[in-house]
Amino acid sequence: MGMKVYIEDRIWDSFQFFDEIRSLFKFPVEFKPYMFKDPRFLAYIRVRSPDKREFYEPFPVEVDNERKGLIKGVIYDGVELLKHFCLDVDVSKPTVLITDRLIATFDEDGRYHLRMIVMGPAAIISLKGILYAPAKPPQYYIKLSFGFEDVIDIDVGKVLKMLLLQFYAYFKHEEVFCEDNKCMLHNCHTTEEIKRVKGLCERHGKMLEDCLTSSPP
Numbered sequence: 001m002g003m004k005v006y007i008e009d010r011i012w013d014s015f016q017f018f019d020e021i022r023s024l025f026k027f028p029v030e031f032k033p034y035m036f037k038d039p040r041f042l043a044y045i046r047v048r049s050p051d052k053r054e055f056y057e058p059f060p061v062e063v064d065n066e067r068k069g070l071i072k073g074v075i076y077d078g079v080e081l082l083k084h085f086c087l088d089v090d091v092s093k094p095t096v097l098i099t100d101r102l103i104a105t106f107d108e109d110g111r112y113h114l115r116m117i118v119m120g121p122a123a124i125i126s127l128k129g130i131l132y133a134p135a136k137p138p139q140y141y142i143k144l145s146f147g148f149e150d151v152i153d154i155d156v157g158k159v160l161k162m163l164l165l166q167f168y169a170y171f172k173h174e175e176v177f178c179e180d181n182k183c184m185l186h187n188c189h190t191t192e193e194i195k196r197v198k199g200l201c202e203r204h205g206k207m208l209e210d211c212l213t214s215s216p217p
Ligand SMILES: [Zn+2]
Pocket: 178, 179, 180, 183, 184, 185, 186, 200, 201, 202, 203, 204
């Protein structure tokens, strides 16, 4: 068993977490750059409205901007993006795409929500999602309202490892999330919850012991 991690081509050179990810698992992790080949499709699956899930034929300029990578502020439908990715790669072993695109899913409350990860036969992890998806503590909003563009205080490497483990546990054991708020498989919604995570709970430590090196995170 191994894992395949694709990094979107546009961020390959600036990606800093190769060793950190490699050192988490006992099995080999293979990294490869990845490029979406269909700019029209990417423009097509943009989120157009926070409370409607509808897609329409993009304007030529939007397709052109996709081609040039001018996608600041663009959010993609994570489910569609994942489906598209899964058709393009071999998903017989755990396969992940790490991207800097913002991804969101349309939920039962009738709204789109930013996501750090979208999981299915493979997974897409959003680095920007790691920074923006979890709710920030109230002080953060206060600072922002006073005009301080503060550095967002999240250990991206730690969250990446949590998300990769969550996908691996889901892929291998059909385990979704853990109730224990200190466990790396806990579904964190806020930056405070992320800070509380310390490692794996006893049950998940046992479950994953044959594939993990000694002591995450
Ligand atoms: Zn657990």
